[in-house]
Amino acid sequence: MVRPAFNVMPHGSVGRAVELARLAESLGYERCWVYDEGLAASDVYVALTAVAVATESLTIGPGITNPYTRHVGATASAIASLDEVSGGRAFLGIGAGGSLTLDPLSIARERPLTAVRETIDACRRLFAGDTVSVEGSHVRLSEAALLNARAGTEIWLAGRGPRMLQLGGAACDGVLVDFIYKPHLGAAVERIHRAGRAAGNDPRIAYSTMLVTDDDTMAAIKPHLTYRLVDSPVEVQEAIGLTDADAGLIRAALSEGLEAAAEHVRDEWALPFVISGSPTECGRELHRLAVQHGIESFVVPLLDDEPAEKLLQSGARIMEMIK
Secondary structure, X not given: OOEEEEEEOOOOOHHHHHHHHHHHHHOOOOEEEEXXXXXXXXXXXXXXXXXXXXXXXXXXXXXXXXXXXOOHHHXXXXXXXXXXXXXXXXXXXXXXXXXXXXXXXXXXOOOXXXXXXXXXXXXXXXXXXXXXXXXXXXXXXXXXXXXXXOOXXXXXXXXXXXXXXXXXXXXXXXXEEEOOOHHHHHHHHHHHHHHHHHHOOOOEEEEEOOEEOOHHHHHHHHHHHHHHHHOOOHHHHHHHOOOHHHHHHHHHHHXXXXXXXXXXXXXXXXXXXXXXXXXXXXXXXXXXXXXHHOOOEEEEEEOOOOOHHHHHHHHHHHHHHOO
16 A cells, blocks of 8 residues: 655645645545745745644654754754644654755755754654754754653655665655656665665655646646756766756756746656656556555655645545555
8 A cells, every 4th residue: 555645835825735735634645744945935834833733634744844944953843843733743854955945045055964864863862852962063952852752753854865865764764755767766765775774774665756647737747847857867867868958958947937947848858757647557657666666655746736636636546546
């Protein structure tokens, strides 16, 4: 069974995120991630708290937050407070953060692997109820302790780079792999599990990409593939036929916005990053990937408001097929 989850971008009102969360819960979704995109979206913890109050069963957490925009103590306290409000349903989703979040705040993403590793370790100890003193490269705490701590609060990591995936496998309860070039999915999951075995850990795997069942859904995802395509490794660009000139054209158009850049994205470049076809074909592919790679949950990304209900309903139907 693939457990259904979703990740909502609170671009609009917090009330809209709550509306989608309620719909998702009614459709059988089990986990709600909320994007933390800084000034580009509503505050992640305000949105998560509103979702917590409005729902009964969803596990909820940031999808993902980063180690830079908030002090580690503030992040741990926010998760612990969310856990209290939700009746023990909170988790921490952590990653290195991206330019959409950090650039407007003039924050440099320095030594991301170290920053994420130190954040995971500090949060784990704080959640366990420890009094923590750390003088790390990124994390600094002095006799710090949480008011409300729950040992066993889950920590999930989201990332793509080999060392970040290894960190997730070794130190986290689960790893979210999203919009990865599908031929590399198996190697990524094996890297996670190899690191987990070495550390005596057994991480769970969540996978996220778009379920493309029609032309409208393909059009909706292209703006969000623009920056992913141009940032892909050279070998991936070569494999999908994306030339340096093509990448340069997309990169230049990004200065005019995602929609402008999306006009230069071809379907054949997008298809290796998504699950596509009829709902039945999407269900078969998702089932195959889940069985082959031990994927516990599939996360439907709600990156834009307009197709959100459609994506939730379609995702629920597809995952129902493969129970």
